[in-house]
Amino acid sequence: MKQTIGSIVLIVALMSFQTAPKKQTPTTKPAAAPVNTMQIIMDRGKMVYMQQCLACHQANGGGVPSMNAPLAGAKAVVGKDKAKLITIVLKGMKGVDIEDEPYNNTMAPHPELTDQQISDVLTYVRNNWNNKASAVTVAEVKAVRVKTK
Ligand code: HEC
Numbered sequence: 001m002k003q004t005i006g007s008i009v010l011i012v013a014l015m016s017f018q019t020a021p022k023k024q025t026p027t028t029k030p031a032a033a034p035v036n037t038m039q040i041i042m043d044r045g046k047m048v049y050m051q052q053c054l055a056c057h058q059a060n061g062g063g064v065p066s067m068n069a070p071l072a073g074a075k076a077v078v079g080k081d082k083a084k085l086i087t088i089v090l091k092g093m094k095g096v097d098i099e100d101e102p103y104n105n106t107m108a109p110h111p112e113l114t115d116q117q118i119s120d121v122l123t124y125v126r127n128n129w130n131n132k133a134s135a136v137t138v139a140e141v142k143a144v145r146v147k148t149k
Contacts, residue, residue, distance in 0.1 A: 045124025048117045052110060061129045067105045069098050072129035082136050086144040089118050115141040
């Protein structure tokens with residue numbers, strides 16, 4: 001009996017030894033999970049696009065012939081003049097021929113969208129379909145809004 005108790009104690013002792021917590025390595029702050037900022041902006045921009053632009057410019061950005069201008073491949077969309085692009089969203093657009101094509105629908109102004117929403121949706125249209133251009137920042141939208149007020 002004594003021997004049995006002895007071996008149980010020994011076994012328990014051995015087990016606790018084995019499962020004893022390893023010496024902690026000094027904790028360094030875990031690295032922040034890599035966040036793909038561009039993907040987040042594109043996701044937000046897509047939401048704005050679906051609610052505010054898709055009805056006219058279509059899911060494929062192709063617009064509607066003679067009605068709504070295409071955004072896919074459009075110079076005004078991927079061009080360097082971001083202020084002009086921001087102005088189009090803030091002020092709307094009407095009766096302008098684009099690449100010699102008239103579009104008969106009216107693009108309503110969207111001043112109710114926040115600087116963030118406009119920055120997101122324009123970054124989205126500049127980088128969706130086959131478009132590829134730099135992001136439009138919130139600061140850029142803000143600057144144009146102040147100037148065109
Ligand atoms: C009611 C329909 C309608 C909605 C909604 C609309 N647009 Fe437009 N958009 C148009 C029309 C029509 C034109 C062309 C106007 C013209 O030719 O004068 C246009 C033109 C544009 C242009 C200029 C294209 C070029 O090649 O010059 C851009 C950029 C644009 N829209 C972006 C947007 C964005 C971004 C949204 C959403 C925030 C949006 N539009 C919402 C109808 C719309």
